[in-house]
Amino acid sequence: MIKKLILLLLLPFLFSDKPLLIYHQKKMYYPCITSYLESDFGGNTSLVMDYLDTESKTLIKGSWVLKTPFQGLSIDLSLPHASTGPSFIHWLGTIPTGQDTLSYALHALYINVYTACILTVISYYMGCFLGMLHAKSNRSANLLMQLYLEVSRSIPLVMLIILCLKKSIVFFLFLFSATQWTKYAYLARIQSIPLLKKPYIIDAQYQGISTIKLLYKHLFPHIRRGTNALLPHTFLNYFSIITSLNYFDITLFPNSPSLGKLVFYAQQYPSHTWILFTCCLIFFGISLCALHIPKLKYCQSE
C-alpha cells in the first residue's frame, strides 16, 4: 500500500502542463517544483510563466526542455467540441470543460487520496495517544478525558468539512485533529489497560522515564497491531466521504479537480460513456486495492 502511495506521489510529474526541466542560458530551471516569472527567462513582464502561451514559448525557444509524458489539465482548444471521445492524444476523451479526462481523474485521485491519508494519519496518532493517556491517567484526569471524548464524538466530520469550506485548510486540520480521534482512542484504551499491569511497564515506571516516552516506547508498539486493523477501513471511509461531498460541490480545495465532480459529469452526460468508464475504473481500482490489504483478507488467514 505504501509503495502504491509513493507511486501516486509522482503523478503530478507525469501529468502536467509545465515542463519537468528547462536548460536555458547555461542555467537549470525546475518549473514542476517552483513557479518562475517571465522576467526570469528574459521577458519584459513579471507575470508568472504560462508554458502553453505562445509568448512564453518564444522565450524558451532554443532551450533544452524536458516535457511530461502526458498533457496536464489545460483546455484543448484545438478540439471541435469541449467533450470528445477517446483519441490518440486524449486516451480517455475529454470532459465537458475541455480537459483531458485521464489527467483530470488522476489529479483528482491524487488530491483525494492524499487528503484521506492525512486525515487517517492524524486521527490514528491523535486517537492512539489520547487513548493511551486515558488508560494511564488517574481518577480526575480520567474523568476529564472521558468528558473530552464524549464531546468530541458528538461533532461529525461532514459538518466540519461543510463549515470549514471558506476557511483555511490548516484551520480545518486543527479542528479535525481536535475532534475526530475517538474511534482509535477507544481501541487504544481497551488494549492499553491490561498492558499497563505488565512487569516491563511497571519496571519502566519505576525507572522514572517520562509519560510520553513510556507511552510511545513501551506501550504504542504493543497496541499497534490491534489499531492498525482499522486503518484501511478509516482511509476508505474518509476517501468516500470526501468524494461524496465533492459530488455535491462541497470541496476543501476549490477550483481543483475532484472525483465527485467527475461522477457528476458522468451523471449529467450519460451519452459520454468514457467519463463513466473512467470513474468506474478509478473507484473499482481503489476497491480492489483495498481487497489486497492484508487486514481485509482475514478469510485467508482463518
Place this chain on the structure above:
Amino acid sequence: MAKPRLYKRLILLPVVLLLTVLCHVILLDTLPGNPESWLYASSGYYPSMPIEQSFPSVFNHFWSILQLDLGNSYFLGNSVSQLIYKSLPQTLFLTLCCFLGLYPIAIALSICLLCKHRMSRTLHYAFVVISSIPSCLIYTLLSIFSIYYWFDLSPYFFAIVFLIIRRVASLTSLCIKYITLERKKKYVQMAFARQVPARTIYIHYILKNGLRPIWVRIPKHFCHVVFSGTLMAEVLFSIQGFGQLSFIALKSQDYPLILGCLLTACFSISLAYVLGDFIQYNVYIKKT
C-alpha cells in the same frame, strides 16, 4: 463493565450534554464568519427583528437552548423542533428496515465464511468492494442504467438495500472476529470433541455467547445510522428524512436548524452509548 464506571457515566451524562451544547454553539457562532452578510447577499433575507435579537450572541443562544427553545429555521419557515419531529419517522423507518435485514445477513454470511462455504467468500469480497465505492457513483450507475424503471419500486426500497449493502462487509468482519474468539474457548472445543452437531454448537453455544458484544453495540450502531448513515441515502434517493433536513441546513447555512439537528443527534448518541453500557452490564447470558 464495572458498576462504578456505569454510575460515573450516568453522572457524567448531563455534564456532557451541557458541554456539547456549549461547544456546538461556540463552533457555529465563531466558525462560518459573518452570517448576516452571507444571508443578505445570498437570499435577500431580512430579519424582522433587530440584528442583536435575530442573530443572538453565544450566551443568548446557549440560554435559549437550555430553555428547550431551538428557534425558527431561516429558510424553511417552521420551528426547528417541528421540522425535526416531522422528518424523524421516515429516517427511523429506513434504519429499522435496514437493521432487520443487515444483522441476519451479516451473521449468516460470517457463519458461511467460517464453514468455508463455496460462494460466501466471493459474496463477501463483492460486499467489501461495494462498501468502498462512494455513494454518488452507486447512485449514478443506478440512474444511468435506469434501474428504477426496470423494477418500478419505491425509493425507500432502494435506500434500504443501499444502506444494507454498504454496511454488511464491516459487520461481517466484526461477527467473524467474535465468533472466532468464542470458537477457541474450551467449552466449545469440548463440544466439538464430544461430537455435538456443528449446527447446535454454532446456534446454542457460539451465537448465544460470542455475539454478546454485537448485541451491546446495537443501540450505538442504530443511532449512528439514524443520524449520520442515512444522510447520503436520503439525499440521493430524495427521501424527506432527518438526513435530508440536516443536509439542507448545512448547505444553506441555516444556523438554528444545524444546531437543532446536531443537538438531537448528540443527545441520542450519548444516550445510546449509556444504554449500550447498561446492556453490557446487565445482560448476562448463561453459557450452555
